[in-house]
Amino acid sequence: MIGETLDENDDFGSEKQGSSRELPVVKLDLIRVATQNFSEENKLGEGGFGPVYKGTLTNGIAIAIKRLSRTLGQGLKEFKNEVVLIARLQHRNLVRLLGCCLEGNEALLIYEFMPNKSLDFFLFDSRENEILDWRQCLHIIKGIAKGILYLHGDSRLRIIHRDLKASNVLLDKDMNPKISDFGMAKMFSGNQ
Known part of the structure; x- marks a missing residue:
């Protein structure tokens, strides 16, 4: 699954890959197999970035794939922003970014x-x-607050999410909240 490395300074306008930062680059063929060629039954939803698909790797691990056509200028900027920011967090x-794919006319986040x-x-x-009793709600609220505290003050980067909403808080199998969608996020220096 792991191929070349992704350079955060890459302009994403070419297939050139660097090696200053490690982020697994996944082959498009592997993603096509995992999603059954981006079939409708594997489509989880549609966001501003584009469609999101569920995939299953050959080893049985489930993944989520955000798909963007590289012809969309604004989406490409958000793609780069998400890769550069969340790969470091x-x-x-x-939510954990596992890899990306830049092949042909495809830009995918895994x-x-x-x-x-x-x-x-x-x-x-309704x-x-x-399912959300008070205890579960409090657990989710605390998790979101811990994630925001990490972004604003505890990580080595100072990041403001700028698009925090219920649809960007994902829930794992144990209902633990995970903040997602860093396409609109902005990084600040320590004293800004």
Whole structure:
């Protein structure tokens, strides 16, 4: 699965890859197999970035793939921003970026799969919101706060998310919240 490395200074306009930072580059063929060639039944949803698909690797590991056509200028800027920022961040309340793919006309981000979807699914679906009792809500609120505290003050980078909403809080199998979608995030120096 791991190929070349991704250079954060790459302009994403070419297939050139550098080696200043390690981020697994995944071959498009592997992703096509994992998603059954981006089939509709594997489509999880659609965001501003583009469609998101569920994939299953040959070893059985489930992944989520954000897909962007490289012809979209604004989306490409958000793609680069997300790769540069989230690849450097590690916290249990942030979604983990596992790799990326830049082949042909495809720009893809590969994430850990969150089986319980996003927080908005539980908040706005009357059948699902009954699952969220006060204890579970408090657990999710604390997790989101810990993730934001890490971004704003505890990480080596100072990052403001700028798009925190229920649909950008994903829930793992144990209902632990993970902040996602760093396409609009902005990095600041320590005293800004």
